[in-house]
Amino acid sequence: MPTVHVVAEAVAFGYPGRPVLDRVTLRAAAGSRVAIVGENGSGKSTLLRLLAGELVPSAGQVRRHGVVDLVGQDMPVVPGRTVGDEVADALAEVTTLAAEIAAATESFDHASGSLAELATLLERSERLAAWDAERRVLEQLDRLGACTDLGRELAHMSVGERHRVRLGCRLASRADVLLLDEPTNHLDDAALEHLTREVLAWQGVVVLVTHDRRLLDDVATGILDLDPSMEGRPVFYGQPGYLSFRFAKNQALHRWRQRHRAEQKKRLELLQRLDTSYEGLSDEWRPPKGSQKHRRGTRARIHVKAADRLVEKLEAEAVEVPVPPVELAFPALPALDPTWHAAAGAELVSLRSPRVAGRLDLPGTRVALPASGRLLVTGANGTGKSTLLRALAGTLPLDRGARDVHEGVRIGVVGQEGLGVQTGVDLDDILDDAAHGATGFDVAGRVALRLLAAGALDPELVVPVAFLGLLSEADLDRPLRELSLGQRRRFDLACALVAAPHVLLLDEPTNHLSIDLVDELTQALRTTPAAVVVATHDRRMREDLADWPTLAL
Template identity: 30%
Template structure:
């Protein structure tokens, strides 16, 4: 066992996140952690790497075990270059190599008594060095950078000058270069294009250590994990399921059905026992009336026997009811029903947005040159392409957040653009959920609470939580709620499936399918792309290559 966790408990004030959870992680295991946003998945990883303190419980790593952690949001690495991070990442391998050389020198001059123990230690070191790729370090560096599509970046470049996606991939690359015995990954597929996703799936399948990851990418989980840890949002406990994500969903549905059936059966039993007690109790009461003088003794004796039998039945039913009430089957909790439907009116114009001869560069890097694009009311575009080709910049140009170097961009009057950025917005941490949602709208707070609850993203007890208390995924849900409230008639969505849990994701996908207006979506979520339909456009070398209309049964041409 590489890692043993016993009775881990964590609370924030009165809010329990994890309640006495226990598990082990064995060598080469592939474990996916799932659960709704805010349930404690990222908190669990931070506890494992000691970035947060436990309230109680123990976390024990096996001797000499190294872990590596990829957080959900990548640090800026101020003052460091890509090469600095690479050298720091392979430092542990260099240290192992130095220890091996020290042992080699010691063995050369060791006596017969010392040599066996030195050789045993040396064999363990060389095995670790080999398993972690030490003998092919240069090749490993090149292959990881190439696999994550980072070779176009100069290694001398300062990390703080990179885009958010580039920083995330550099962070993942340098973590993989360390080759720790346990990889702890929080949303590792965010910011990866198709080629990088496939490479990472292949890399993890042959990784020599264990992998524990939080992910909302259904296809990625299906291809990479063999065990699922679910953190229950009601009990705050951890449940283990064998198999991949599809196997987990199947097991959960069967488990829920058994629970519902057992609960209904017990409720029927309670009703039947209460009915017996009520009817038989009345019969006992009626039998207690005084005997008449002309009643015969035998008749009286028989009635008393019947009365005793009925009383025994009443007592037996009462005892059975008491046993049930001491340890009842709890009612299955209400499932959070997400109702994220857009309310909007279509635009009458046949041309919503027109880009003509657009050119845009950043420094020496030219993204677009004389780009032309027309968006109509029927436009439904899934925009794909390798990272760094300008997909996000194109959406920001249409939204007015960037200005083209040359060319013209026209947006029809009456277009209400709803833009969801790739990274969660910098929301005011001091404001509450309901204050953030109702900002800029006119109405009563009760009305806004009802509307927000209606979406199914939050519960009543969440309304007055401060934004600073929310997880990244919960902040993303708040952004989606604000987007719905704005009633846009044009949608520009940049990686909308990042950070949000699978229950919300499927409802949001349904809302997009019924949206009556133009949509441009950037996504690398293969499952989402197959459900979205519409046209697939690929941005390559500053130009758009149009694909064929897709449907759920058509394979994605860029996988």
């Protein structure tokens, strides 16, 4: 039996006033590749931090064996920290091991010394391939398309660039337990294929949180679902593959709902019987003379007590269905403003020969988006996908070329970094408030009011964020900075929809989202009357949108 490297037993954890995890159990041995899924805010990232030892559970326990590495979604920017510092951290264990081997060899007594300690050190060195570690780190960075300039400061890099540096360094360190939080974010096809190969070949344990349905199919040996279940605790699905998981989960949810409906029907029948018994008892206290009122009253009370006991028994055995995961209620976005006197094929926005120095250059290319048009933008990292979307939005000036936009067109943008709403109205101060304690309701309300005051939005078209099914009212009432990355990503999408845009520009829209929402969002984008541009590395989403016109950069 392989050595168990990480175990979580009935773990619970919560933040002040907000429980997150309850009775979570996970066991993973060498060779296991466990995927953790669930709605945004269900505690996936928190569970990884508990497994890594960064957090302490309020109940239950976590046991680890060996070196643990966590690659989180967030990578705080430390002023002055460089790529070289990340590489040095990745090589720290190898560096320490080399020093221990050198010291043990130098002090070894050939006459009386034991070889056991030295053999153990050499075994560790073999496992880590210590002699090849430095080259391995640089190779990992190169395979992921990460920066290999050791002197470059992380603060001067994008979120995606920092993520690839961190991921490459940790893949090279060969930890016993590798914990990955949304590792496919910011990776292009070549990097995704490399990551898949590395995870499949990992000799220790891999536990990963991911929305990438293809990665689940390719690597997961089991899936732990943190969403609510009929039993009230997370469910582990041991059969590999996303489709197997989806089928099993849908079947379980169907049985759950069937049983709940049956219990509710039975409970209603008993309550009706109880009401009838009470009515009979009430009438019996006023019987006509000579009607054996005590005997008949006693019988009525017996019926009432029997009905009471049945109701109590049913309530004790009843299935209380928790509030189901929030479902997406995508709004009916307009294709055209009814006041426009334009044909249905009118172009809403277009670019001609766009060029942004060092980032995008498409001479002789015209990108045009008609009403209800579709465009899928693909390409490796660094080819200019995000730049193209920003140029279409009008938030990035062109060094060459021209942008045309139909008067009155509203454009909603979801970028890779932070809130993105393009309307021709300055929202910088509102976005600053979002980073300093404002709630989702506060920010969304101020965005809508600013648009209305500028005449950029018809009052009848305002989309209430609470009705979208992207976030619960409780989450919208919390400071945005307290939300998880996935929840903030949901809020970015909600704010892009507030103005009922005619055009949606989505840059890596599946990043940080739950797999259930990714499925729902893909279907919504296929059917909305609004024009849509999607730039994505998500392989399954590209397959789902394969019939769209495609621009490969």
